Amino acid sequence: MRKLILSAIAAVFVTLIFAGTAAAYSAENSAYTIEEVMAMTEELANSEYYSPELCMRYLEYKQQRIEVISYTVVKGDTLIGISKRFGVSLATICESNQIENPNFIREGQQLQFPAVSGLLYTVVPGDELAVLAEKYEVAYEDIWFANSLDSEELTPGSILVIPGARLPDPMQRATSLSRGISKVNYGFIWPLRGGLSSYYGLRRGSPHRGIDITGPVGAPIRAVADGKVISAGWAGTYGYRVTLQHKSGITTLYAHASKLNVALGDRVKQGDIIAYVGETGNATGPHLHFEVRVNGRHINPLTCLP
Ligand SMILES: [Zn+2]
Structure with a gap:
């Protein structure tokens, strides 16, 4: 009706x-x-x-249909600058492109976002218009008309503009994800110095078991502590990855490397170069995906990095 x-x-x-x-x-x-x-x-x-x-x-x-803007990041761009230039909110750009840390973008990165503040949303199986409307606190009809829909059936993979979608404040979220963490001291050093492009925890409904540290292809990845190589090689979505066993039941994992510098069974010292940054496996852009496990259970790596 x-x-x-x-x-x-x-x-x-x-x-x-x-x-x-x-x-x-x-x-x-x-x-x-x-x-x-x-x-x-x-x-x-x-x-x-x-x-x-x-x-x-x-x-x-x-x-007039709401235009979808495609933009390629150039040197010197900031997300705030881009959002001002196009007259949309920072959250619009961050959420439409799944950017968790608004302080970090890289040259050549492709962004897509609606020409009005809101969300560019890719339909996943099971999505319903009414549920999306409720989730993003917009009128059902706004989504209907903004996308010239003629059916309530949503096609997975299709892209919807959700004008006026209520989105989390990206700055506040990035801060809350990186602060307020109680630290434990395992004597680790950072495996790579770079921006944090993704945090530990739920990411779009599925768990992200590590943190993503950005760096140029070929930048050295270092062992966070002394240890022994318990895996080194190709591992599907992880791409090339290394796992180290440290003392007290702690293991660390380094993924998406372009090249490995160690082999199974090697002993490494803290600071040794074990691999080089890449974007192998399931990665968008070069970065290190870094995980820490204690007795087999994942913990937030930020709790144990200095
Ligand atoms: Zn990751």
Whole structure:
């Protein structure tokens, strides 16, 4: 029923636009008489579903689709700068591109975001329009009209613009993810110095069992402590990875390397170069994915890095 109402309203909008452009609502050029158009406008305005303000907004969507901006990061860009240039919120860019740390972007990185503040969302199996609307605190109809939908069936992989989506403050989130962590001292050093592009914990609903440290391809990755190499080689989505066994049941894992510098069974000292940064396996851009386990259980690596 709701779908029918939406379709009917879409038809009215098309008519309104047509009527508006065709010689000032000339009855001859319109499928509807001016009286009919006026009556429909009034009906819309008085509808229990749509406020006049919503009607205007939907009319705008119909006149002009929300553009999706594709932008390639150049040297000197900051996300704040890009967001100001395009007049959208920082959260719009961060959330549309799954950027967890707004302080970090790299040259050549491809960004896509809607031309209005909101979210560029890729549909996953099981998504429902009403659930998305509730999750992002927007009107169901906003998503419907902004994307010129004609069915409630969402196709996985298709891209939706969710205008006005309520998004977390990226600066606040990055801070809360990196602070307030109680530290444990295992005497580690950083395996690589670089920006943190992803934190430990839930990432888009699935667990991220380590942290991502960015660095150029070929930058040295160092052992965080003395240890023994218990795995070194190709490991599917990890790409080339090394695992070290340290004392007290602690192991560390280093993934997505371009090249390994150690072999199974080698003994390493803290600071030894064990591999080089790459983007092998499931990685978007060169970085080190670093994990720490204590007695087989993952812990947040930031708790034990100085
Ligand atoms: Zn990672």
